[in-house]
Every structure is written in C-alpha cells, then in structure tokens.
Amino acid sequence: MRNIAVLVSGRGTNLQAIIDAVESGYIKANISVVISSRKDALALQRAREHGIEAIYIDPQEFWRDKEHKEEKRVEYDKKIIAELEKRNVDLVILAGYMLMLSPYFVQKYKNRIMNIHPALLPSFPGVNAQKQALEYGVKYTGATVHFVDAEMDHGPIIIQDVVPVYDDDTEETLSERILEKEHKIYVEAVKLFMEGKLRVENRKVKILK
Ligand code: GRF
Numbered sequence: 501m502r503n504i505a506v507l508v509s510g511r512g513t514n515l516q517a518i519i520d521a522v523e524s525g526y527i528k529a530n531i532s533v534v535i536s537s538r539k540d541a542l543a544l545q546r547a548r549e550h551g552i553e554a555i556y557i558d559p560q561e562f563w564r565d566k567e568h569k570e571e572k573r574v575e576y577d578k579k580i581i582a583e584l585e586k587r588n589v590d591l592v593i594l595a596g597y598m599l600m601l602s603p604y605f606v607q608k609y610k611n612r613i614m615n616i617h618p619a620l621l622p623s624f625p626g627v628n629a630q631k632q633a634l635e636y637g638v639k640y641t642g643a644t645v646h647f648v649d650a651e652m653d654h655g656p657i658i659i660q661d662v663v664p665v666y667d668d669d670t671e672e673t674l675s676e677r678i679l680e681k682e683h684k685i686y687v688e689a690v691k692l693f694m695e696g697k698l699r700v701e702n703r704k705v706k707i708l709k
Contacts, residue, residue: 502590502694503532507580507597512543514595514616517683518690519550527687529694532587535580537599555583559599570602577605584609591693594648595686603650611656611700613648614693616686618678620644620660625653630675633665640664641674643682645689647700656705658698659685 504522506515515534521527534547534554547554557579562572576599584592594601594615606613619629620642626632633641642662649655661681665674692698697708 501528501530503588504529504591504593504690505532505584505587505589506534506543506547506593506595507537508534508541508543508595509537509598510541510543510596512541512546512595513679514682514686515543515593516546517687518593518595519546519552521687521691523550527691527694529591529690532589533583535583537597543596557583573600573602574604577602581605581608591690593686593690600652601648601650606648606650611647614658614686614689615646615648615653615655616682617644617646617653618675618682620662621646621653621657628671630678631671634669634671634674638665641678643678643685645685647705656700656703658689658692658705658707661685 506518508515518527519531522529522531531552534543534552536544536556537559539556544554544556559576562576565572590612592609592613594613617629619633621644624632640662642660644660645658647655647658663678663681692707699706699708
C-alpha cells in the first residue's frame with residue numbers, strides 16, 4: 501500500500517474528502533500522516549478522529565527571521581521531509597496549506613506533490629481566488645488540481661472543473677459551490693495517481709486509460 505501525507509493549515513474539508521475516499525476503499529492508499537503549520541487547525545482534529553497521526557510543526561522561527569527567510573524555509577521543510585521519510589511517503593497532498601514550499605522540497609518530491617486551487621488556473625492564483633473571480637466579473641470559474649513546482653499555483657495541471665458564477669453570488673456562496681467540486685476532483689486526482697495513470701510530460705499531464 502502506498503503512503504500519503506497531507507499538509508494542512510486550516511479546516512481540512514479537502515482532507516476529509518480524501519479520508520472518506522480512503523476509508524471507503526475508493527482510493528487504495530494509506531494516509532500515513534497529517535502535518536499542520538497551525539496548531540489549532542481543525543484538520544488536525546479531523547485526522548485524529550480517524551486514527552491518523554497528526555503533527556503540528558511550528559513555523560514561527562522561519563517567519564520571524566526575515567533576513568534568512570529562504571534558509572529558514574528550507575530548514576522548516578527539512579523537518580517536514582524527515583517526517584515523510586520516516587513513513588516512506590509516496591505522495592504529498594497540500595490541502596489548504598498556507599506556506600510556500602521551498603525549491604528544495606519541490607525538487608525532492610518532483611511530480612509527487614499535489615495542490616488544489618479554487619479557480620481555473622492560470623486565472624486568479626494566490627489568496628482569495630474566489631474574491632478575485634467575483635471582482636473580475638467572470639461568468640465561470642472553478643477548481644484546479646495540479647502538481648506543485650517552485651512557483652505559486654503554477655505546476656502541471658491534472659484536473660480542472662468549471663463552476664458558474666451567478667449575479668447574486670457572494671464570496672461565501674461562490675466558495676461553497678467551488679468547494680464541492682474541489683472535493684470531487686481532488687479525490688479523482690489522488691485515485692489516478694495511485695493507479696499509476698498520471699504521466700507528466702513537461703507542463704502536460706496525460707491521463708492514461
Ligand atoms: C480550499 O479552498 C483550497 O482550494 C485552498 O484552500 C482551501 C482549503 O480548504 N487551497 P479546506 O481546509 O480543505 O477546507
């Protein structure tokens with residue numbers, strides 16, 4: 501059985517979708533560990549409730565030392581990597597993880613780190629993607645699962661799905677509609693990975709039959 505690690509910072513609804521898919525046998529893999537950059541993340545609690553080991557790794561030091569930010573970022577990532585290596589992790593899933601990964605981390609787990617973004621990349625990268633979409637006035641937005649590279653919200657796209665934007669949408673209603681799609685496509689992407697059906701060729705991800 502292959503091993504998954506999930507990196508989180510918040511409420512963990514995407515984590516929950518993946519836990520459910522693993523428990524039902526839809527995804528054939530083991531969630532070995534959940535690692536949070538925030539102590540009070542609801543995601544940690546969700547993991548523990550399902551008997552999954554959940555660890556908080558404090559990023560304070562790396563945040564405080566502005567002068568050596570990049571070195572500190574690598575130091576922080578090495579702490580995470582040590583936990584991944586202990587558990588022979590095959591796939592790293594970012595699920596509402598609010599820190600950028602260092603190029604060191606990304607290189608070490610090349611094409612083995614996934615992220616979910618609440619917009620149709622390359623539109624609206626970064627934070628508040630739903631708000632950006634509303635303010636821009638797009639009629640459709642959506643969700644994207646992609647492999648992670650050293651740039652933010654940038655790596656090869658695995659799956660996207662479209663969500664309509666309605667005239668009376670607020671950030672909350674739109675986010676809610678996008679979230680439903682996020683949960684579906686994230687589970688699909690992880691399943692495809694575990695079945696060996698994703699082939700990355702430069703920027704393109706081919707889904708094998
Ligand atoms: C999601 O909207 C995800 O796309 C973004 O952060 C949010 C995390 O939500 N990267 P949750 O913690 O999975 O509920």
